[in-house]
Amino acid sequence: MRYTIIANPASGKMNINQKLSTLAKAAEILEAKINGLDTVTADELGQCARELAACCDVLVIAGGDGTFSDIINSIDTTRIPVAYLPLGTGNAMRNAFQYKGDLADIAMRIRGGNIHEYDLINCDDKxxxxxxxxxxxxxxxxxxxxxxxxxxxxxxxxxxxxxxxxxxxxxxxxxxxxxxxxxxxxxxxxxxxxxxxxxxxxxxxxxxxxxxxxxxxxxxxxxxxxxxxxxxxxxxxxxxxxxxxxxxxxxxxxxxxxxxxxxxxxxxxxxxxxxxxxxxxxxxxxxx
Known part of the structure; x- marks a missing residue:
């Protein structure tokens, strides 16, 4: 299965080099490249997500809750499976998915996990x-x-x-x-x-x-x-x-x-x- 990581340069408190270092072990486990850190705006990150989704089996989103939201609103999540590596501040989704341990532990769980079909909320069709x-x-x-x-x-x-x-x-x-x-x-x-x-x-x-x-x-x-x-x-x-x-x-x-x-x-x-x-x-x- 081909994984690709997309990371938000603006999420959390780490700079780009720190994020590359923090994600390195998870990327190695998933045999994935890290993308998106050269984007400047949310629109650029969304475009990057669409391009990456066309050439991978699972798009791994590294960021906070806002980044996860931005990406799932940029791609067709009924067709393209995603995964999540928490790199934000509040990280509600880390608790929602009951993740334990560091990013390497989470990457191992993603690699060995199953694809689930979950519900979302339609807000005013926006x-x-x-x-x-x-x-x-x-x-x-x-x-x-x-x-x-x-x-x-x-x-x-x-x-x-x-x-x-x-x-x-x-x-x-x-x-x-x-x-x-x-x-x-x-x-x-x-x-x-x-x-x-x-x-x-x-x-x-x-x-x-x-x-x-x-x-x-x-x-x-x-x-x-x-x-x-x-x-x-x-x-x-x-x-x-x-x-x-x-x-x-x-x-x-x-x-x-x-x-x-x-x-x-x-x-x-x-x-x-x-x-x-x-x-x-x-x-x-x-x-x-």
Whole structure:
């Protein structure tokens, strides 16, 4: 089986030479060349992915959650299997795939693993994703990106963005949420999470029951105050989130009383008053 690695020069904290060194053993195990580190923009990385996908059996994505999202939105993942080497900061997908050990260990697992067919989320027919949310997370991502541009990184920067979003920047909205046609009315929306796997970055288990392969969207709606929100955050880092209303369904439509920003796969999305999410069954072929 022919493997090719595509790496994002902008993900994580390492420079290009450090990434080449870090990926060297994994590349040797997979007998793969490392590509993509000479790209400058997300569009160039996407074009590189399409070219590489045409001449390999498995495209191995080395980067963070955002890189993984960018690549799976650049190629036909129902036809081209991918794999994942975590090189980012939050690395939700490392936990989602239950990876253990270093990159060499993960490369060995990829090499010996099977190809699975997993579901994704269709977001307004614009992007496919493995985790999306409407609410405070869009503000958190915007602030985090600002802090990273100023030299911040890691969990400390993320928590700073969360605190400033909660107390200063995020203004709650009212929402009418239809899940397979059943209406849920929510005032003071803090977060509506629609996911296909349990994790946010830094190991936060926000939707413990979520699964990649059950053809369902997993939905958690949260409108709690400060105390319960803190409890939810702490439990997500330990035993798994225990707050919010949990639902499953095939389609979710959200109507808001004012525009909010979509978060998808750790990326800042677009602002809108209405969002629609549907299940994309077996949309992702992945070797793991």
């Amino acid at each position: 992007v496919k994703a493995f985790m999306v949310s409407v609410g405070i997370e869009g503000t958190v991502i915007r602030l985090r990106n600002q802090y990273v541009a100023q030299g911040g990184s890691g969990l400390k920067t993320y928590l700073k963005a969360v605190i400033n979003s909660y107390f200063k920047e995020y203004n709650r909205a009212s929402a009418r949420i239809a899940i397979d046609g059943e209406l849920l009315e929510v005032k003071n929306l803090l977060s509506l999470m629609v996911v296909k796997q349990p994790y946010y970055g830094f190991g936060m288990n926000v939707v413990p029951k979520a699964r990649f392969d059950d053809r369902q969207l997993h939905i958690v709606c949260i409108n709690t105050g400060l105390f319960k929100s803190v409890i939810g955050g702490l439990s997500a880092f330990t035993i798994g989130n225990r707050i919010g209303q949990y639902h499953t369904g095939l389609q979710v439509t959200v109507n808001l009383d004012r525009p909010l920003t979509l978060q998808f796969d750790g990326n800042e999305g677009w602002d809108a008053e209405t969002f629609t999410f549907t299940t994309l069954s077996k949309a992702l072929k992945i070797k793991c």
